[in-house]
Amino acid sequence: MIKPITESKIINNHFKRVISDDTFAAKTIVVCSVLKDVFAYSVRYKTTMENKKIPEKRRPFVAAMDLASGAVTAIAQIVVGFAIANPKFQNKLWDKLFKGIEFKNISLAKKSFATIVALIGSGVITERVLVPLIATPVAAKIEKKFFKQEDPQTYSNYPFSSKKHSAFKNFTKLQKKQQAAEKK
Numbered sequence: 001m002i003k004p005i006t007e008s009k010i011i012n013n014h015f016k017r018v019i020s021d022d023t024f025a026a027k028t029i030v031v032c033s034v035l036k037d038v039f040a041y042s043v044r045y046k047t048t049m050e051n052k053k054i055p056e057k058r059r060p061f062v063a064a065m066d067l068a069s070g071a072v073t074a075i076a077q078i079v080v081g082f083a084i085a086n087p088k089f090q091n092k093l094w095d096k097l098f099k100g101i102e103f104k105n106i107s108l109a110k111k112s113f114a115t116i117v118a119l120i121g122s123g124v125i126t127e128r129v130l131v132p133l134i135a136t137p138v139a140a141k142i143e144k145k146f147f148k149q150e151d152p153q154t155y156s157n158y159p160f161s162s163k164k165h166s167a168f169k170n171f172t173k174l175q176k177k178q179q180a181a182e183k184k
Contacts, residue, residue: 041070081122
């Protein structure tokens with residue numbers, strides 16, 4: 001199963017480009033971090049929708065906050081991460097911080113620096129500074145526009161709930177089929 005992936009031209013070309021291009025490597029790391037966060041916020045949204053411990057009156061805002069935080073985090077991380085990964089920005093920052101310092105392998109040091117700064121900048125700056133400031137007003141607008149409280153007993157009034165819940169049910173059915181096949 002892994003062999004076709006490792007022999008794929010697309011994967012190998014991607015790895016070659018990551019090795020040779022500092023900016024591309026930094027942007028790849030930022031995109032991976034964003035994908036992880038999008039998945040995490042999707043799971044948080046689903047758990048919020050199913051969490052009976054959250055009062056029904058608060059559940060719409062909490063779910064809206066999960067959606068808003070996920071969207072703002074993804075957009076902000078990509079914008080900030082790609083801006084920090086920009087070669088002009090990296091060169092200015094490198095020259096300012098490491099002027100006069102010698103490295104054994106300058107290209108490896110610059111690549112590592114670009115990747116680390118882009119990841120830290122996109123993660124820390126956006127998730128700890130920008131998202132809390134922006135996500136709350138966005139969540140209030142999402143709650144007002146998409147979350148209706150006409151029938152609080154059903155999840156059909158929540159955005160994306162029918163698609164996510166049906167996808168989860170299909171995933172659960174697939175898991176049960178695989179477990180039954182493995183037992184045979």
